[in-house]
Amino acid sequence: MYYVKAPAKINLTLDVLNKRSDGYHEVEMIMTTVDLADRIGLELREDGKIHILSVDRFVPNDYRNLAYQAAKLLKEMYSIQSGVTIKIEKNIPVAAGLAGGSSDAAATLRGLNTLWGLGLSLDELAQIGTKIGSDVAFCVYGGTALATGRGEKIQELPSPANCWIILAKPTLGVSTADVYGKLNLNRMKHPDTKKMIEAIETKDFEKMCASVGNVLESVTLKLYPEVAGLKEQMQKFGADAVLMSGSGPTVFGIVQQESRVQRIYNGLRGFCDEVYAVRLIGERDSLA
Ligand SMILES: C[C@](O)(CO)[C@H](O)COP(=O)(O)OP(=O)(O)OC[C@H]1O[C@@H](n2ccc(N)nc2=O)[C@H](O)[C@@H]1O
Numbered sequence: 001m002y003y004v005k006a007p008a009k010i011n012l013t014l015d016v017l018n019k020r021s022d023g024y025h026e027v028e029m030i031m032t033t034v035d036l037a038d039r040i041g042l043e044l045r046e047d048g049k050i051h052i053l054s055v056d057r058f059v060p061n062d063y064r065n066l067a068y069q070a071a072k073l074l075k076e077m078y079s080i081q082s083g084v085t086i087k088i089e090k091n092i093p094v095a096a097g098l099a100g101g102s103s104d105a106a107a108t109l110r111g112l113n114t115l116w117g118l119g120l121s122l123d124e125l126a127q128i129g130t131k132i133g134s135d136v137a138f139c140v141y142g143g144t145a146l147a148t149g150r151g152e153k154i155q156e157l158p159s160p161a162n163c164w165i166i167l168a169k170p171t172l173g174v175s176t177a178d179v180y181g182k183l184n185l186n187r188m189k190h191p192d193t194k195k196m197i198e199a200i201e202t203k204d205f206e207k208m209c210a211s212v213g214n215v216l217e218s219v220t221l222k223l224y225p226e227v228a229g230l231k232e233q234m235q236k237f238g239a240d241a242v243l244m245s246g247s248g249p250t251v252f253g254i255v256q257q258e259s260r261v262q263r264i265y266n267g268l269r270g271f272c273d274e275v276y277a278v279r280l281i282g283e284r285d286s287l288a
């Protein structure tokens with residue numbers, strides 16, 4: 001097996017500018033990867049089939065799997081005869097706002113680019129990934145970036161200040177389409193994206209914490225009051241900043257002092273089954 005790492009992402013900011021005629025929303029968001037990752041194993045097969053292996057009951061093992069779609073697309077575009085077994089070792093919570101499926105698809109694209117000897121650049125892989133989902137392009141690169149358009153236009157940013165990220169996922173799944181669909185475009189508290197970019201570029205931790213914001217919170221927190229409750233708990237336990245990631249329901253806390261991480265983690269475990277304390281991976285690294 002050839003293994004590829006598929007890390008989760010969080011949105012430090014998520015702003016919606018307008019609704020487009022194709023049904024998507026024009027967004028402006030700052031994303032970064034965290035050290036919580038699925039592990040994708042790839043093994044070529046002679047029968048030409050694409051086969052998904054996963055023991056997680058929430059992960060589809062057919063054409064609905066985004067990693068399956070990534071392999072199928074590459075295979076068709078480049079007339080590849082060989083098939084592939086894709087083993088998904090799932091660590092990222094599913095339907096959580098952490099782009100788990102998108103990251104699996106991106107890792108599959110990177111891995112098959114190597115195994116099938118296609119020689120495609122990351123930009124080319126990102127372009128192909130966009131056909132699968134809006135978050136796939138970012139996941140192809142990883143690191144930290146400003147994403148615009150429907151999320152597929154990626155401008156690399158430097159790594160933010162060093163910090164810990166505590167993720168807490170309530171036991172409910174959220175539909176991204178549903179959340180975007182319920183957004184009231186006339187009543188939004190827009191985050192200051194420019195200020196966040198400055199905070200990242202100057203590695204200013206306090207400024208970064210003061211600049212987080214996600215317009216989709218207005219929808220998800222209303223639909224699921226337990227997400228709002230979790231945000232409050234995380235604030236109370238002493239995180240420096242707290243925000244919902246993507247369309248939710250995962251809430252993340254940013255914490256600078258390592259000595260505080262364990263206390264916040266333990267406190268949250270009393271309210272929530274799925275809690276993770278991880279490092280931010282702000283730089284693009286060798287994911288393939
Ligand atoms: C919420 C985020 O995860 C933040 O990073 C992304 O904006 C969503 O990315 P994603 O899950 O890859 O989304 P897609 O699979 O492309 O789209 C799912 C659905 O979300 C809505 N959608 C998504 C992206 C976007 N810019 N505008 C939208 O309105 C559309 O209804 C779409 O049918």
Ligand SMILES: Nc1ncnc2c1ncn2[C@@H]1O[C@H](COP(=O)(O)OP(=O)(O)OP(=O)(O)O)[C@@H](O)[C@H]1O
Pocket residue numbers: 058059060064065066067088093094095096097098099100101102104105135176246247248
């Ligand atoms: N490889 C995969 N891993 C997990 N879920 C997948 C995968 N492929 C397809 N899915 C489907 O996609 C749905 C959303 O899962 P995913 O974990 O990608 O959501 P998400 O983290 O909210 O994504 P995003 O942040 O990009 O909106 C799941 O309910 C599942 O049925």
